[in-house]
Amino acid sequence: MLDIKFIRENLEVVKMAAVKKKIKIDLDRLVAVDDARREVMTALEAKKAEQNRVSADIIAADAVVKSQLITEMQALKTEIQADEEKLKPLMEEWKALMLQVPNVPDMSVPDGESDADNQEVKIWNPDGSTERPAPLPFPMKDHVELMTALGMVDFERGVKVHGFRGYFLTGDGARLSWAIWNYANDFFGAKGFEPLLGPSIVRKSNLYGTGHLPNDAEDVYNTQDDDYLIGTSEVSTMGFYADEVLEQSQFPIKFLAFSPCYRREAGSHGKDTKGLIRVHEFFKVEQVVLCEASHEESVRLHEEINRNTEEFIESLGIPYHTVLNCGADIGQGQVKKYDIELWVPGEKTYREISSASYFHDFQTRRFNIRYKNSEGVMHYAHSLNCTAIPTPRILVSLVENFQQADGSIKIPEPLQKYLGKTEIK
RNA sequence: GGAAGAGUCGCAUAGUGGUCUAGUGCACCGGUUUCGAAAACCGGCAUCGGGGAAACUCGAUCGAGGGUUCAAAUCCCUCCUCUUCCGCCA
Numbered sequence: 001m002l003d004i005k006f007i008r009e010n011l012e013v014v015k016m017a018a019v020k021k022k023i024k025i026d027l028d029r030l031v032a033v034d035d036a037r038r039e040v041m042t043a044l045e046a047k048k049a050e051q052n053r054v055s056a057d058i059i060a061a062d063a064v065v066k067s068q069l070i071t072e073m074q075a076l077k078t079e080i081q082a083d084e085e086k087l088k089p090l091m092e093e094w095k096a097l098m099l100q101v102p103n104v105p106d107m108s109v110p111d112g113e114s115d116a117d118n119q120e121v122k123i124w125n126p127d128g129s130t131e132r133p134a135p136l137p138f139p140m141k142d143h144v145e146l147m148t149a150l151g152m153v154d155f156e157r158g159v160k161v162h163g164f165r166g167y168f169l170t171g172d173g174a175r176l177s178w179a180i181w182n183y184a185n186d187f188f189g190a191k192g193f194e195p196l197l198g199p200s201i202v203r204k205s206n207l208y209g210t211g212h213l214p215n216d217a218e219d220v221y222n223t224q225d226d227d228y229l230i231g232t233s234e235v236s237t238m239g240f241y242a243d244e245v246l247e248q249s250q251f252p253i254k255f256l257a258f259s260p261c262y263r264r265e266a267g268s269h270g271k272d273t274k275g276l277i278r279v280h281e282f283f284k285v286e287q288v289v290l291c292e293a294s295h296e297e298s299v300r301l302h303e304e305i306n307r308n309t310e311e312f313i314e315s316l317g318i319p320y321h322t323v324l325n326c327g328a329d330i331g332q333g334q335v336k337k338y339d340i341e342l343w344v345p346g347e348k349t350y351r352e353i354s355s356a357s358y359f360h361d362f363q364t365r366r367f368n369i370r371y372k373n374s375e376g377v378m379h380y381a382h383s384l385n386c387t388a389i390p391t392p393r394i395l396v397s398l399v400e401n402f403q404q405a406d407g408s409i410k411i412p413e414p415l416q417k418y419l420g421k422t423e424i425k
Numbered sequence: 426g427g428a429a430g431a432g433u434c435g436c437a438u439a440g441u442g443g444u445c446u447a448g449u450g451c452a453c454c455g456g457u458u459u460c461g462a463a464a465a466c467c468g469g470c471a472u473c474g475g476g477g478a479a480a481c482u483c484g485a486u487c488g489a490g491g492g493u494u495c496a497a498a499u500c501c502c503u504c505c506u507c508u509u510c511c512g513c514c515a
Contacts, residue, residue: 038474038475041474041475041484042475042476042483042484044484045474045475045476045483045484045485046483046484048483048484048485049483049484051495051496052446052483052484052496054495054496055443055495055496056443056444058443058495058496059443059444059496060444066495069495070495070496071495072495073495073496074495075495076495077494077495077496203505245435245472370472378471378472
């Protein structure tokens with residue numbers, strides 16, 4: 001949500017933002033509706049002021065004058081009701097349009113038509129080279145073959161129980177997941193993140209707050225009670241402080257949230273039909289940050305949380321690159337986004353593992369999360385988030401990159417103590 | 426799932442149709458006093474929206490949304506949340 005005042009005063013900037021993000025919205029219509037809304041509101045408020053004034057007279061008046069005034073007010077009431085009826089459809093259209101307005105992307109966000117236009121800003125390899133990794137020096141297996149052979153995953157029974165994209169993690173697949181979660185908790189905990197386990201069934205309002213609704217409705221599961229399953233713990237974590245006034249001294253607030261994540265993956269039925277890359281239900285450890293309303297602070301923390309995840313991946317020794325997402329590949333509320341993508345030898349390409357975004361006050365306006373600064377002035381906080389680690393997707397790169405010629409998997413050093421062994425075979 | 430009670434400004438509370446421009450206490454901020462502090466006293470102290478250069482002004486907000494009324498914190502309806510009790514349950 002942007003401030004209507006900002007939209008009116010910077011209309012061309014917001015129009016450019018919509019073009020850059022490939023979002024279709026009629027901003028001239030919004031301004032016209034806002035004009036009409038203001039006009040009706042001004043007339044309505046003048047009538048209410050009159051009503052309030054005469055109300056005071058009615059109390060003091062004698063019986064004759066009183067009944068006369070009441071008759072007058074009955075007529076005024078009809079007019080007020082008529083204005084309110086006029087205002088209703090205007091407000092509905094106004095709100096619907098306001099929910100569509102994109103946040104303005106940062107100057108540094110490149111133009112582009114799709115994720116193919118994201119800019120690679122970094123390539124990292126354990127050996128220090130900055131080239132794409134070479135093929136493995138032996139006939140390699142993909143993660144489906146590897147993990148099935150090692151009893152780490154059971155797709156057949158997963159599909160039997162859940163259907164398309166169903167899976168069970170079994171044996172060392174499950175153990176490795178626990179090891180990753182525990183390692184992530186320690187790793188990010190050492191960076192000042194406070195663990196948070198919250199609801200994964202939430203009220204609709206939280207998805208409007210994060211910006212997942214109204215635009216991504218088809219990708220979200222809901223329940224017969226009109227509650228929704230979260231696609232990321234960002235949703236419930238942002239809701240944590242909804243409608244609250246925080247202290248500036250609390251900032252930056254850093255949560256490490258962990259939750260199951262549910263995504264319908266509508267519109268991607270044909271993609272990634274095998275394996276653990278794209279599933280309906282997964283788990284994710286997520287960095288969620290609230291800070292003071294300062295662009296510089298948002299930028300600083302954005303770089304920081306993205307770097308946190310890079311460091312986590314580096315500690316595991318998995319080749320990755322980082323991309324700066326282009327305008328078409330960043331969400332409605334996001335100002336700027338980096339994706340970290342891990343090398344998947346079986347596909348000879350990088351696959352997204354993490355997404356770091358900042359929103360300025362786009363989300364906190366919708367959630368009504370504010371704080372008083374040192375001068376006692378109320379501000380909306382800024383919000384950011386970045387994936388710490390998703391499972392099981394991380395397993396794909398992990399097992400494929402660490403596979404040995406004999407089909408066993410070497411375990412990265414930091415995970416060994418959490419898993420209790422140095423290899424899976 | 427059932428029953429009863431409750432939701433008022435950061436906190437605690439008053440307020441059963443018009444004198445509520447929502448009172449009071451605490452907390453907080455400024456001042457007087459003091460060597461300094463405490464206490465006391467004086468003053469300030471919600472948010473959002475419209476108009477205005479500003480002083481200011483108008484409106485909205487008493488959990489949310491509707492309704493009754495000339496007029497609603499107050500009456501009615503629906504919903505949400507919390508508390509207590511019963512039932513069920515990990």
